[in-house]
Amino acid sequence: MPSSLLKRAFCSLTCQLSKSAISCKGHAGMICCCLCVNATLHNSASIPVHLLTDRAVSISNTSLEDFIKHTDESIRALVQRVNQRHEALQARMISQQAFDDCLQVLGWNWTPSNIILNERFRFKIASMVMYGWAHIYVRDGLADNELGQAMKTYFSNRSLTSFRKLGEYVATFTFPKRSPNLAHLFTASANANSSRKGSFSCTGSEFLTLTPVVHRYFTRVVASRGEFMPVVSSMIAVLNAVMLLMSVRSGTIKPQELCSAIAAHLLLYKAYYGDAAFRPKHRYSLHLPGMLLRFGFLLAAFTHERKHRLVTRYTRDRKNLRNWDAGAIEEITCHQMWELKQPFFLACATARPRGKILYPLREMFPGVDDDAFVVVNDMCVNGGRVCAGDVVSCLVDGQAQLGELLLNIAVQMPASYTVYSVIALWQSDPNESTADIWRKFRVSKENVVKLESNTSIDTVFTYRMAVDQQTCVVYFPPEILPKRV
Incomplete structure (x- = not known):
């Protein structure tokens, strides 16, 4: 099996879970949500179902109360009905076309060995299903597609707001060094294609890296121009939802807070783009707060997909x-x-220090032989991996501080290695609100501390340095806003 085929198989595995595992049609069915009895597509080749009967509800409806939710028993009954229709097809009581139309209406496929009806498994689908929020929002999802829609609106009206200007704005920010490279997203050809097609092509990790900067661009730059404010409001709302979803893994985001953000976005999106622009993923997003409440966490994507x-x-x-x-x-x-036998399993890059760097190391660790030092990069922290040059938060004498990571160094002790971080602390602006997601700091390399990395470094940040290199604005994700830095 060639590697290209293996990669494609890995890519499609999760996409096929609904079809291969529970046989739900998803986007291809008239009822497009496996958790809803009456959620139907708003657009259809024929007359939309919600116009023909009051029992059907369009996916453009943003009220959860108007939808009838499936139970574990109702899904089993629906699958049994699909099997009965297949038996009628085998007995030639109905035609193939009638059978296909039935499956299209029901929103489920027939499979010879459906696991939902398997008594050995007794899967409770309505209680078990969790939608991957990354697939809903950033992988041909609501946020990246809406960015394309918004930019096409400005492009069509010859506005100053454009992908080129956004790319120039993004270039003024510094992202964690192990973040994806974003330069290729805003080349001249990419900008022209994105503007013409009204879409924005990027990977999920690239868009998640861009999210806080795009949010700041629409909040601080585009909104100040006063052009197409409904577009701006909807774009800011969807980015707010994405930033909250990125912070769900920390356990600090409440289901009600997420529900309010998602509902606010859908209402603003509907107000400008209309019912016809709604996709099944808009409907799926409304289930995420309930899933967070039920499970206590939300999966972005399976490990093999990343x-x-x-x-x-x-x-x-x-x-x-x-x-x-x-x-x-x-x-x-x-x-x-x-790898498991290596002393630094969570650090994927190590090196022996050489040259001038040994002089300060000898001062910081007197009596330690040069061969006992190992430079450690790519340590796992909140927000990704961190290495020298990144801006991080840390605990100093029990107080949260922020600064530039100058070096991660491991010192070999008799029993094991001890990893230390050398950080130049910055001073926060006392006039800045601790509730603001972008906060100003005064840059300094005078106040340098040495800390044990295992208990000190917390989060790696995206930031924008001032031209004079004296001040810097730093993005604070929602999960750490309550911390006073």
Whole structure:
């Protein structure tokens, strides 16, 4: 099995869960949500169902109370009905076309061994299903598509707001060093294509990295021009929802807070773009707060979906197709076992310090041999991975502080390594509100501290340095706004 086919299989696995596992049609069905009895597509090749009967409700309806939710028993009954229709097809009591039309209306596919009816599993679908919020919002989702729609509105009206201007604005910010490279998203050709098509093509991780900066661009720059304010309001609202969803993993976002943000966006989007612009993903988003309340967390994506490139890396040079899959798994397993034996499993880049850097290390760690030092990069923290040059928050004498990470250094002790972080602390502006998501700091390299990394570094930040390099504005994600830095 060639690596390209393996990658495509990994990419499509989660997309096929609804079809292969529970056989729900999703977007392809007239009833497009597997959790709702009467949520129907607003647009249809024929007359939309919600215009023909009061029992059907368009997905453009933003009120949860108007939809009838499936129960575990009602889904089982629906699948049994699909099986009965298939038995009628086999007995030639109905035509193939009538059978296909029935499945289209019901929103479910027939499969010979549906796990919902398997008594060994007894899956309770209505109680188990969780939608991946990243698929809803940032992977051909609500946020990235709406950015394309908004920019096309400005492009069509020859406004100063454009992808080119947005790209220039993004270039003034500094992202964590291990964040995706964003320059290719705003090349001249990419800007022209995005403006013409009214879409914005990027990966999920790229858009999540851009989200706070795009939010600031629409809040501080576009809104000040006063052009197409309904577009601005809707765009800011969807980015607010994405920023809250990014913070759900910290456990600080409440379901009601998320529900309010999602509902606010849908109302603003509907007010400008209209009912016809609604997609099934708009409907799916309304389920996320309830899922957060039920499960206590929300999955963005499965691990294998975030590791497509890693799979390709392992399999790129495997040319022999005999026992290809077994050989690939063996190579991955052996490498993982080797990594587990390394002293810095969470640090994927280490190096021995050489040259001038040894002079300050000898002063900070008197009596330690040079061979005991190891430079450690790519440590896992909130917001991603951190390395020298990133802006991070840390605890100093029990108080939250923020500054530039100058160095992560591991010192070999008799039993194990101890990792220290050298951080130049910055001074916060006393006039800044601690509730603002962008806060100003005075840059300094005079107040340098040495901390144990395991208990000090908390979060890595996106920031924008002033031209004179004296001050800097830093983005504070929602999960750490209550912390006073």
